[in-house]
Amino acid sequence: QSGPVKVGLMLPYSGTFTDLGKGVTNGFKLYVQEQGGKLGGRPVEYLQVDDESDPSKANENANKLVKRDKVDVMVGTIHSGVASTMAKVARETNTLLLVPNAGAGEITGAMCSPNVFRTSFSNWQPGYASGLLAAKKHKTAVTISWKYAAGDESVKGFREGFEKGGGKVLKDLNLPFPNVEFQPLLTELATIKPEAAYVFVAGAGQVKFVKDYAAAGLKNSIPLYGAFITEGTLAAQGDAAQGLQTVLHYGDGLKNPKNDAFIAAYTKAYGARPDVFAVQGYDAAQLYDAGLKAVKGDTKKKAEMIKAMENAKIDSPRGRLTFSKSHNPVQDYYVRVAKGTENVVTDTIVKALADPSPDCKIQ
Amino acid sequence: MHEPVLEARGLHSFYGDSHILHGVDFTLARGEAVGLMGRNGMGKSTLLKSLVGVVTPRRGEVVAFGRRTRGMKVHEIARLGISYVPEGRGIFANLSVRENLNMAARADADGRCDWTFERVLDVFPRLAERLGHGGQQLSGGEQQMLTIGRALMTNPQVLILDEATEGLAPLVAREIWRIIGVIRDTGIATILVDKNWRAVSDITDRNVILVKGRVVFEGSGGALRAQPELLSEHLGV
Amino acid sequence: MTNEVLLRTVKLRRTFGGLAANDRVSIELKRGEVHALLGPNGAGKSTLINLLSGDIPATSGEVFYCGRDITKLTPHERSLIGIGRSYQKTNIFPGFTVRENVRLAAQSREPRAARIFSDAAAFGPYCEVVDEALHLVRLAGVADRKASELSHGQQRQLELGIVLATKPRVLLLDEPLAGMGHEESLKMIELLRGLVASHAILLVEHDMDAVFAIADVLTVMVNGVVLITGTPQEIRASREVREAYLGAEEQQDA
Amino acid sequence: MDLALISIQTLNAVQYGLLLFLVASGLTLIFGVMGVINLAHGSFYMMGAYLAFTLTSLTGNLLFTIIVGTVLSALLGAVLEWALFSHLYKRDHLQQVLLTYGLILIFEEMRSMLVGDDVYSVKVPAWLDFAVPLGSVMTYPAYRLFMSVVCLLVALGLYLLIQRTNIGARIRAGASNRDMVQLLGINIDWLFRLVFSLGVGLAAFAGMINAPASTVSPGMGTQVLIVSFVVVIVGGIGSVWGALLASLLIAFADTFGKVFIPDYAGIAIYVVMAAILLWRPEGLFKS
Amino acid sequence: MVAVFLLALAGFPLLKQEFYSELVIRVMVLSMFALSLDLLVGYTGLISFGHAAWFGMGGYVFALLGTKYQLTNNLWLTLPAAMAVTAFFSFVVGLFVLRTRGMFFIMVTLAFAQIFYFFFHDVKALGGSSDGMNLRGKPVANIGEWVPFELTDVNTLYYFVLALMVALLLFMALLLRSPLGRALQGIRENEHRMEAIGFPVLRYKLAAFTIAGSFAGLAGYLFAVLNSSVNPEMLSWHQSADVLLMLILGGMGQLWGGVVGAFTFVLLQEVLSTYTKMWHLWLGIAIILLVLFLPGGVISIAQRVRGLWQRRPA
Numbered sequence A: 001q002s003g004p005v006k007v008g009l010m011l012p013y014s015g016t017f018t019d020l021g022k023g024v025t026n027g028f029k030l031y032v033q034e035q036g037g038k039l040g041g042r043p044v045e046y047l048q049v050d051d052e053s054d055p056s057k058a059n060e061n062a063n064k065l066v067k068r069d070k071v072d073v074m075v076g077t078i079h080s081g082v083a084s085t086m087a088k089v090a091r092e093t094n095t096l097l098l099v100p101n102a103g104a105g106e107i108t109g110a111m112c113s114p115n116v117f118r119t120s121f122s123n124w125q126p127g128y129a130s131g132l133l134a135a136k137k138h139k140t141a142v143t144i145s146w147k148y149a150a151g152d153e154s155v156k157g158f159r160e161g162f163e164k165g166g167g168k169v170l171k172d173l174n175l176p177f178p179n180v181e182f183q184p185l186l187t188e189l190a191t192i193k194p195e196a197a198y199v200f201v202a203g204a205g206q207v208k209f210v211k212d213y214a215a216a217g218l219k220n221s222i223p224l225y226g227a228f229i230t231e232g233t234l235a236a237q238g239d240a241a242q243g244l245q246t247v248l249h250y251g252d253g254l255k256n257p258k259n260d261a262f263i264a265a266y267t268k269a270y271g272a273r274p275d276v277f278a279v280q281g282y283d284a285a286q287l288y289d290a291g292l293k294a295v296k297g298d299t300k301k302k303a304e305m306i307k308a309m310e311n312a313k314i315d316s317p318r319g320r321l322t323f324s325k326s327h328n329p330v331q332d333y334y335v336r337v338a339k340g341t342e343n344v345v346t347d348t349i350v351k352a353l354a355d356p357s358p359d360c361k362i363q
Numbered sequence B: 001m002h003e004p005v006l007e008a009r010g011l012h013s014f015y016g017d018s019h020i021l022h023g024v025d026f027t028l029a030r031g032e033a034v035g036l037m038g039r040n041g042m043g044k045s046t047l048l049k050s051l052v053g054v055v056t057p058r059r060g061e062v063v064a065f066g067r068r069t070r071g072m073k074v075h076e077i078a079r080l081g082i083s084y085v086p087e088g089r090g091i092f093a094n095l096s097v098r099e100n101l102n103m104a105a106r107a108d109a110d111g112r113c114d115w116t117f118e119r120v121l122d123v124f125p126r127l128a129e130r131l132g133h134g135g136q137q138l139s140g141g142e143q144q145m146l147t148i149g150r151a152l153m154t155n156p157q158v159l160i161l162d163e164a165t166e167g168l169a170p171l172v173a174r175e176i177w178r179i180i181g182v183i184r185d186t187g188i189a190t191i192l193v194d195k196n197w198r199a200v201s202d203i204t205d206r207n208v209i210l211v212k213g214r215v216v217f218e219g220s221g222g223a224l225r226a227q228p229e230l231l232s233e234h235l236g237v
Numbered sequence C: 001m002t003n004e005v006l007l008r009t010v011k012l013r014r015t016f017g018g019l020a021a022n023d024r025v026s027i028e029l030k031r032g033e034v035h036a037l038l039g040p041n042g043a044g045k046s047t048l049i050n051l052l053s054g055d056i057p058a059t060s061g062e063v064f065y066c067g068r069d070i071t072k073l074t075p076h077e078r079s080l081i082g083i084g085r086s087y088q089k090t091n092i093f094p095g096f097t098v099r100e101n102v103r104l105a106a107q108s109r110e111p112r113a114a115r116i117f118s119d120a121a122a123f124g125p126y127c128e129v130v131d132e133a134l135h136l137v138r139l140a141g142v143a144d145r146k147a148s149e150l151s152h153g154q155q156r157q158l159e160l161g162i163v164l165a166t167k168p169r170v171l172l173l174d175e176p177l178a179g180m181g182h183e184e185s186l187k188m189i190e191l192l193r194g195l196v197a198s199h200a201i202l203l204v205e206h207d208m209d210a211v212f213a214i215a216d217v218l219t220v221m222v223n224g225v226v227l228i229t230g231t232p233q234e235i236r237a238s239r240e241v242r243e244a245y246l247g248a249e250e251q252q253d254a
Numbered sequence D: 001m002d003l004a005l006i007s008i009q010t011l012n013a014v015q016y017g018l019l020l021f022l023v024a025s026g027l028t029l030i031f032g033v034m035g036v037i038n039l040a041h042g043s044f045y046m047m048g049a050y051l052a053f054t055l056t057s058l059t060g061n062l063l064f065t066i067i068v069g070t071v072l073s074a075l076l077g078a079v080l081e082w083a084l085f086s087h088l089y090k091r092d093h094l095q096q097v098l099l100t101y102g103l104i105l106i107f108e109e110m111r112s113m114l115v116g117d118d119v120y121s122v123k124v125p126a127w128l129d130f131a132v133p134l135g136s137v138m139t140y141p142a143y144r145l146f147m148s149v150v151c152l153l154v155a156l157g158l159y160l161l162i163q164r165t166n167i168g169a170r171i172r173a174g175a176s177n178r179d180m181v182q183l184l185g186i187n188i189d190w191l192f193r194l195v196f197s198l199g200v201g202l203a204a205f206a207g208m209i210n211a212p213a214s215t216v217s218p219g220m221g222t223q224v225l226i227v228s229f230v231v232v233i234v235g236g237i238g239s240v241w242g243a244l245l246a247s248l249l250i251a252f253a254d255t256f257g258k259v260f261i262p263d264y265a266g267i268a269i270y271v272v273m274a275a276i277l278l279w280r281p282e283g284l285f286k287s
Numbered sequence E: 001m002v003a004v005f006l007l008a009l010a011g012f013p014l015l016k017q018e019f020y021s022e023l024v025i026r027v028m029v030l031s032m033f034a035l036s037l038d039l040l041v042g043y044t045g046l047i048s049f050g051h052a053a054w055f056g057m058g059g060y061v062f063a064l065l066g067t068k069y070q071l072t073n074n075l076w077l078t079l080p081a082a083m084a085v086t087a088f089f090s091f092v093v094g095l096f097v098l099r100t101r102g103m104f105f106i107m108v109t110l111a112f113a114q115i116f117y118f119f120f121h122d123v124k125a126l127g128g129s130s131d132g133m134n135l136r137g138k139p140v141a142n143i144g145e146w147v148p149f150e151l152t153d154v155n156t157l158y159y160f161v162l163a164l165m166v167a168l169l170l171f172m173a174l175l176l177r178s179p180l181g182r183a184l185q186g187i188r189e190n191e192h193r194m195e196a197i198g199f200p201v202l203r204y205k206l207a208a209f210t211i212a213g214s215f216a217g218l219a220g221y222l223f224a225v226l227n228s229s230v231n232p233e234m235l236s237w238h239q240s241a242d243v244l245l246m247l248i249l250g251g252m253g254q255l256w257g258g259v260v261g262a263f264t265f266v267l268l269q270e271v272l273s274t275y276t277k278m279w280h281l282w283l284g285i286a287i288i289l290l291v292l293f294l295p296g297g298v299i300s301i302a303q304r305v306r307g308l309w310q311r312r313p314a
C-alpha cells in the first residue's frame, strides 16, 4: 500500500467549541509533521468536517467521512452527543474511531467497541482524581455543575474519589446548561459553608465561574477544585484563577523532556501555547501511528492494527499513556496550581488511573 | 385668479398593468377649494395619490409650488405644504389622541403656526374629551375628526381630504364644511372628495368630475347644478 | 308574522374603563322593519352592534334572539344562527379575490367538514350564493380582482356582499353607505328595501337622506344611552334630536 | 432558608433582572418599537463585548472604550439599515428573520477571523474594583451594582425617548403606518435609520458594559438572544416599563428556580413566560 | 417541472451513492417537516417557533418504544404511535397556545417547546440525557410472518420516505383547496372577519395545529430512523428556527415552498462546507442575497420562469 491514508477529522470548527476543535487538529497535525508528513510510512490526506457540535447532524457528518470520503480513520470529537453517534457509525461500518476529547462514559463503557479508542479521558477520571485531592485536606464539599451528561459523570467521579478519601459531599448544586448566571448557586454555597467546592463547567462558563467565585469573596474561604476549570483560559481568568488547584492528566507546566519538546514545537508551529486538547489530538496521531506501523501501513489488517494499538505504550507529553481493555486511557493525574498563565504541576495525585468501565463487554 | 399651487399635467397612472388615469390635467390655485367628483372606482383617489406622490404617475408631471415633484420623496412633497387625509383614515392605532396630533405638529413654510393643538381641540371638542385614548379606541367618526385635525396640525398650504366627512354625524360634517370655508379664507387651498356633492359644490369654487380616469367636466357649483343630465350621467344623481 | 321580534336587548351595558359606551340600552328589532340607529360620533352605535354580534362581551344586560338568551354566545355562534353584521371600518380579506371573499362567507353556512378532500371552489351551492351576493352588491364585474385592488367604495360594497352571503336573518349594518357614491347608495337603499320583508335590519348611518328614505323606526343614542325611539316623523319633530344630532339638517331637506 | 439568605437571593435576582433588561434594551427599540424581528441582536451584543476587549487592550480605558465603541456600533447600525433593512419594511416580517439569520452567520465568522475563538475577559476599571461585604462569607462586587445603576438609567432614558418625546411618537407611528407618517411630511427613512442605529448602539453598549462582569466568548450572542426576546414580548411589545418588569420577573424565576427547584430550573423561565402570556395574551403592559 | 423533479428523485438511488442517497433522504424528511410547518405558518398564519417539539417527540416515541422500553420495533405500530402521540400533545398544547396571537404566539410556542426539550434532556424515564440515545435498529416492517420490505436497506428507506413525502404533498394539495384548507387561509388573511362570518376559528386553528404537529412527528420519526439515534437537540429552538428558515427561504404559503427550501438550505450548506472553510460566512451572504433579491422565496424563481414562458407566445 502506497497511497495516502485518509484521516477524517470531524471536529467543531464553528460555534462554542471551535477553539478546542482547532487545538485537537493542530496537535494531530503537529505529530504528523514531525513524522515527515507520514503515518505508518504512508503520506496523510486530511478530510475535515465541521461537526458544529450539533448531534442532530452527527450521523450525516460521520457518514460523510465514512461513506463518501471512505476514510481509514475518523478522529473526533469534542461534544459527547456527537461523539457517541460517531461511535455508533464507527461500529456499524467497522471504521476506526479515535476520540480526542469527548468524555462520555459510554463511549468506552456500554457502547465500547474494538475499533473505538479514546486518547483523552472519561469524565469520571478527572472527577475521581479531583475527589482524591480534595479529600486530602477537607472533610466536606459541595459540587456545582451544569446539568448535562458530562457534568453528571464528572460529579459522580468526584464523589467517588472524595468519599474514598473519607470526605462527604454535602450537596450537588447544578444549573441548566449553558446558563452562566452562577450568583444564586454561589450564594447557596456560601450558606452551606462546606470546606471545599468542586466545579464542572466548560469554556466561557469556566472563565465566568472562576471570576464570579473570586468576586463573591469565596476563593479564600472555600477552596475551589476542578479539572478543566483553568485549562486554556488562564489568561482570560486573570487574577481570579491565581493559585487555583486543579487535577488533570496534563499541565502545560509539566516538566518532562517530551513535553518540553512538544511545547516548543507547538509554539513554533502555531504561535500559541498548547493546552490539553492539543495533547489529546497529538496522542491520537501517535496512537494511530503505532497501529499503522505494526501493520506496515496496511490498513486492511484491522485486527492486527487494533491489537497493536491496545498494547501501545505512548510517550505522550502528559507522560506515559496506555490503554485499558475498554480502550480508554490509563494515565497519571497531576495536581496543578495556576501561576501566571501556566498550570504548574506540583504533584501526582494518582498514578496510572484507569476508568473501571464495568459496562464494557469487549474482552 | 391666483397662481397655481398644485398642478397636474397629462397624468397617466397605473397600478401594475391597469391603467387608471388617462391624461388628467388639474390645477389648484392658492386659496381655492375644488371638489373632485365621480362614481366609485373612477380614479379620484388615484389622482389624489398621484398628486401627493404615493402613486408615481408613469407619464405626465405634477408641479407643486412651482416645483416638479417627480423624483421627490413623499415626505418632501408633503413638506412643501401639502397635507393629505386618505380615505380610510390612517390613524396611528398605537398612539394616543394627543400623540396623534402632536407628532404631526409643524409650522408652515413661512414659520407661521395658525393651527395649534388648542385650536384643533376647539374645533373638535369631542377629541378634547378623548386625549388619553388610543387611536384604536375611538369611534369611527372620532377617528375621522382626528385625521383632519392631525392634517391641520401640519399647517398646510394645501389640504386634501379624501372622503372628507365619511362617518361624521351631520352636525360635525357641517362643522367641517364651515372650517373649510374658514381656512380657505386664510389662503389655504383644498381639494375635497365627498359623496355629498351638494354640500361640496356649495363651498367650492370649482368642481371636477372624473370618469374612468378622464376629466369630463370642470366648472362651478352653479354650472354643475345647471346641468342635471351631467349629474345623472356621471354621478348617478 | 312579519312583525315578529327577532332581536331584543335588555338593559345592555358596556363600559371601557370609566366610560359607559352603552348604558341601559333596550331595543327591539322586528322582522320587516328597518330600524335606524342615529347618534353623534362616539354615541355608542358601533359598540351596540359589537355587543349584538358578540364581537365584544357586554358588561351587563342580555341579548335575546327569537326569545333565546344569546348573551353568552361567541361571534361565530351568533353568525351561524342568523345574525350578520358589517363593519364601519372595512374588514375584508384583502389578499383574496372578490369572489373568494364572498365564497368563504357562503362556505361558513355549509362547512362540509366531512368532505376534507373535495374542491371547495367547485361546490355548486356555494357558487349560487356567491353569484347572487356579488350581483346584489354590484361587484359581479370585478369578481376576479384582488380585493385590495378595489377602490374604497368598491370595498365598501364588498363589505356588504360578505354579510349577505352568510344569509342572515338579522342584518346589523354599520354605516354601510359610507364611502359609496351617490348612485351606489341609492341602489343599496333599494336592495335593503327588498331584503327587509324577510329580515330585520339595524342600520347605523349618518346619511340622513338615506335614513329617512327607508327607516321604519329610528332610535337616537347620545353618550351611550337611548334618547328616543320613534317613527321618522317623531324623530324629525324632536327638538332634542335636532340639538344633539341633526342640527339644522331640517332646513336643507325642507 | 432564612430571611437573610432570601434577601441576598432577591438582590441577586434584581441585579440579574436589571442586567437582562440592559441586554434586551436595544431589542426594545428595534423589535419592540420599530417592529423589526432582529435575530442579529445577539450578534450586536457580542460585537460590543469584543469591541470592549479589543479597545481596552489597546487603550486600557473602559469609559473611553464604551463611548467610542457605542458610536462605532451605531454607525454600523446605520449602514446596515441603509444597505439591508430599509428594503424589507414593506415585506413580510418573516423575511427579516431570514436576513438577520444571515447576519448572525456573517458576524460569527467575522469575529472568528478578526479576533479568533478564544475566551477573553475585560478588566473591571480600578475605581470600581472593590467589593461590598455581604453576610459572613460573601462579598458583592461593586461593578455589578454599578451596572444596575446604568441599567436603570438606560431604562429611564428609553422610556423618555419612546414615550415622552415627539420622536418617540413618530417612530411608533412609523411602525404602525409608514406611509401615513411620510404623508405628514416626516422623513421616516431617516428616523428609522436613527432608531436602528441607536438600537444597535445600545446592544453593543450592553455588551461592553457587561464584558467586565462576564466573559467575551464565541456564541455569547445566541445565548442572550432568546432571553432578550422573552423579555420584550412578556413585557408587552414596545413597553419599556413592561420590559423592565418582565426582566425582573424572569430573573426571579431563574434565580429562585435554581434555588428551590434545581431539577427544573431550566424551564422555570419558560413556564413563567407561558403562564404570563396565557394569562395576558398581549404581555404585561399592552401598549 | 414537478414531474421532472419527482422523476429525478425517484431515479437518484440508481447512482448508488449511499452517502448521497442518505443525504437526499434527510432532505426529504426535512421537507416534510417544513411542509408541516407551512400548514401553520404559510396557510393559517400561525408562526410557530416551537415546531421542533413535535419533530423531536416523534423521534423519541420511536426511541422509547423501540429501544428504551423495547416494547416493539414494528413499523406499523411505532409510526402510527409517533403520529398519534404528537397529535395528542399538539392538540393539548394548542388548547393553550392558540389563545395568543402574532409575536406572542411565537414566544409561547417556543416556551412549550423548551419545556418539552427539558423533558427529553433531563427526565430519565423519557430517555433523558443531553447526549441522546442510539437506537437499536431500524423499525421492522413485518406483518405477521410476512416482511414486505426492509428499512435497513438504504434504497428501501429512500423509497419509503419518498413515498411518504409525495403522499404528504398530495394530502396538502387536496387539503388546501378543500373547504377546511380555504377556511385556514381565510384565518391567515383576516381571522377576525372569519369569526364574524361564522367560522369557529379556534377549532380550525386547533385542527391545523394538531395536523401540523402530527406530520412533524412523522418527519421526526423518519429522522430518528435515518440517524438511528435521537437527542434533545431535535427539539431545540435551533431546530425550530432551522425549519422556519427553510420555509421562508423556499417560500411560505406555497405547496412546494417547504421542499424547495429544505433542498436549498441543505444543499447550500453541503456545497459551501465542502468547498470553503468559512462556509458560514458564505452561507450568510447567500441567504442575505436571496432575501434581498427573491422576496417570494426560492420557489418564486419557478414562477418567474413560468411567467416568461407564458409571455413569450403572446
Ligand SMILES: Nc1ncnc2c1ncn2[C@@H]1O[C@H](COP(=O)(O)OP(=O)(O)OP(=O)(O)O)[C@@H](O)[C@H]1O
Residues within 6 Å of the ligand: B015, B016, B018, B020, B038, B039, B040, B041, B042, B043, B044, B045, B046, B047, B087, C148, C149, C150, C151, C152, C153, C154, C179, C181
Ligand atoms: N392598489 C390597487 N391596485 C390595483 N388597482 C387599484 C388599486 N387601487 C385602486 N385600484 C383600481 O383603480 C381604480 C380607481 O380607483 P380609485 O381608488 O382611484 O377610485 P375612486 O374614484 O377613489 O373610488 P371610490 O370613490 O370608491 O374611492 C378602481 O377601478 C380600482 O379598482
Ligand SMILES: Nc1ncnc2c1ncn2[C@@H]1O[C@H](COP(=O)(O)OP(=O)(O)OP(=O)(O)O)[C@@H](O)[C@H]1O
Residues within 6 Å of the ligand: B130, B133, B136, B137, B138, B139, B140, B141, B142, B167, B169, C016, C017, C019, C021, C039, C040, C041, C042, C043, C044, C045, C046, C047, C048, C088
Ligand atoms: N375599545 C375601546 N376602548 C375604549 N373606548 C372605546 C373603545 N371602543 C369605543 N370606545 C369609546 O366608546 C364610545 C362609543 O364608541 P362607538 O364606536 O360605539 O361610537 P359610534 O356611535 O359608533 O360613533 P361613530 O358614529 O363615530 O362611529 C366612543 O367614545 C369611543 O371612544
Ligand SMILES: [Mg+2]
Residues within 6 Å of the ligand: B044, B045, B046, B087, B162, C151, C152, C153
Ligand atoms: Mg376613493
Ligand SMILES: [Mg+2]
Residues within 6 Å of the ligand: B139, B140, B141, C045, C046, C047, C088, C174
Ligand atoms: Mg361607529
